Amino acid sequence: MSFGFGFALPAYPLRGGGGNNPFNQLGPTLDLSFAGVVTDLTDPNGYTLNTDFIIPQYQIAAQYVVWETGVGLVDKTFSQIITFTRASTATYFDSAGVLQSAAVDAPRLDYNPSTLAAQGLLIEEARTNSLLRSAEFDNASWIKTRATVTANTATAPDGTTSADSIVEDGTAANTHDLRQGGITNSATTNWTLSFFLKAVNRTWALIELQNASATNNRARAWFNLQTGVVGTGNTVGSGITYVSHSIQNVGNGWYRCVVVGTVDVSVTSIQAWVEGTIADNTTNYDGVNGQTSVYIWGAQLEAGAFPTSYIPTTTTALTRAADVASVNTLSPWFNATEGTLFAESSVNYTVPATFFPLAASLNDNSSNNRIEVGYLTTVVAGFEVSVGGVSQAGLYPSTAAQVRRTAGAYAANDFAVSTNSSAPTTDTSGSIPSVTRLALGTRTSGGTVIHLRRVTYYPRRLSNAELQALTV
Numbered sequence: 001m002s003f004g005f006g007f008a009l010p011a012y013p014l015r016g017g018g019g020n021n022p023f024n025q026l027g028p029t030l031d032l033s034f035a036g037v038v039t040d041l042t043d044p045n046g047y048t049l050n051t052d053f054i055i056p057q058y059q060i061a062a063q064y065v066v067w068e069t070g071v072g073l074v075d076k077t078f079s080q081i082i083t084f085t086r087a088s089t090a091t092y093f094d095s096a097g098v099l100q101s102a103a104v105d106a107p108r109l110d111y112n113p114s115t116l117a118a119q120g121l122l123i124e125e126a127r128t129n130s131l132l133r134s135a136e137f138d139n140a141s142w143i144k145t146r147a148t149v150t151a152n153t154a155t156a157p158d159g160t161t162s163a164d165s166i167v168e169d170g171t172a173a174n175t176h177d178l179r180q181g182g183i184t185n186s187a188t189t190n191w192t193l194s195f196f197l198k199a200v201n202r203t204w205a206l207i208e209l210q211n212a213s214a215t216n217n218r219a220r221a222w223f224n225l226q227t228g229v230v231g232t233g234n235t236v237g238s239g240i241t242y243v244s245h246s247i248q249n250v251g252n253g254w255y256r257c258v259v260v261g262t263v264d265v266s267v268t269s270i271q272a273w274v275e276g277t278i279a280d281n282t283t284n285y286d287g288v289n290g291q292t293s294v295y296i297w298g299a300q301l302e303a304g305a306f307p308t309s310y311i312p313t314t315t316t317a318l319t320r321a322a323d324v325a326s327v328n329t330l331s332p333w334f335n336a337t338e339g340t341l342f343a344e345s346s347v348n349y350t351v352p353a354t355f356f357p358l359a360a361s362l363n364d365n366s367s368n369n370r371i372e373v374g375y376l377t378t379v380v381a382g383f384e385v386s387v388g389g390v391s392q393a394g395l396y397p398s399t400a401a402q403v404r405r406t407a408g409a410y411a412a413n414d415f416a417v418s419t420n421s422s423a424p425t426t427d428t429s430g431s432i433p434s435v436t437r438l439a440l441g442t443r444t445s446g447g448t449v450i451h452l453r454r455v456t457y458y459p460r461r462l463s464n465a466e467l468q469a470l471t472v
Helices: 464-470
Strands: 049-052 057-060 074-076 083-085 090-093 099-102 109-111 118-123 127-129 143-145 147-154 163-168 177-184 189-199 204-211 214-224 229-236 240-251 254-263 269-277 292-303 318-320 324-327 339-346 358-363 370-377 380-387 390-395 403-411 414-419 425-427 437-440 450-458
Touching: 118 339, 143 147, 147 177, 163 269, 177 292, 189 204, 189 269, 204 240, 204 254, 214 254, 214 269, 254 292, 269 292, 339 358, 339 370, 339 464, 358 450, 370 403, 380 403, 380 414, 390 414, 390 425, 403 464, 414 464, 437 450
Parallel strands: 090 109, 214 240
Antiparallel strands: 049 057, 049 450, 057 074, 083 324, 090 099, 109 118, 118 450, 127 292, 127 318, 143 177, 147 163, 163 292, 177 269, 189 254, 189 292, 204 214, 204 269, 214 229, 229 240, 240 254, 324 437, 339 403, 339 450, 358 370, 358 437, 370 380, 380 390, 403 414, 414 425
């Protein structure tokens, strides 16, 4: 993927002249020695840093420049503002809804594969796909019971003819499935199992996370491949407990079907299991033997309470490294005395109660000194400020929206936050930390999964009314 997004410097005269002109009008470069004065700041909507991952556009300005029709802002490319690393390749959906692979250290501007809407910059924690040969179901690593796999019979979500078909025995009394096992479990852990599936002449598919030593211990769920809705999900036996299941439309009749289960430490080996069914229960199957099938591609079994982007494997388990993005210089745009941090972001999964996917964090590369906005749980957004590891403000307006626009404002003894136009929540006691960087989608080096749509910094404490208007 190429990120050569460049924009010409607006051809407007810059006010102030002399030392108050921070830009070289011959090109988009900054004079980082520019200081400015407070009285130059006349536009309450003026920002000094803007990263918009939907357009996309990346802009920076020196503090206290007079903003007027773009004056004072310099357009930059992604790499001129943001330091981004990831020590592996990673997948994402492009603007045509086709699954692509991004190179090592290449950011991913992800799209919804069904609607083709831009979702922004994808930031993910490290995950491992423990299944072998994730798209080669004809391989011997996948055990077939009264099921025949034909390789490369349909176009997969990545645009290649690499999807396989499974034809099963249609007799209800018979066991018929496709499975891969032998994955080691050593602690009580949430595991997420997913398959990309497409209907041929089956209505429902059933996938299960099983105890490889006792298959009557399992978490399972049904998925309607004709309508794209989920059926029931439940626990059978003990040792593996059903948590949740979900389905994602990825276009062209394909769905990513997901089941999450908690595997007890007593279960030392687990396996992935899939079959097609005709109904949302365990007794009714298609009645024509040898003619009932689904297309299948992209199996993934990962330790975690929700699915992440597909990690293809060919011979062994494979790890996708964490995405790490940051703005590593606060000069000349940051105001240490007061300011407002705004982030628009989304998550495409149910956020566990103990998981806090951050959108943006001004910090000193630790959790001790930080000003940050993000999620607390599924229905709570958050704004937190900490100095020396001691909380100065923790404000959490509720919202159930998938896309969240959160603005947190700070000044000494004066904090406020609004999310999706909520009435600002305030705190009138606390000091401001000393920070050195702006981390995007995480605090330090990973540990979150989020789509960043926009992150903007304002060099003053916006009023409560402005916070509310900004997050509409």
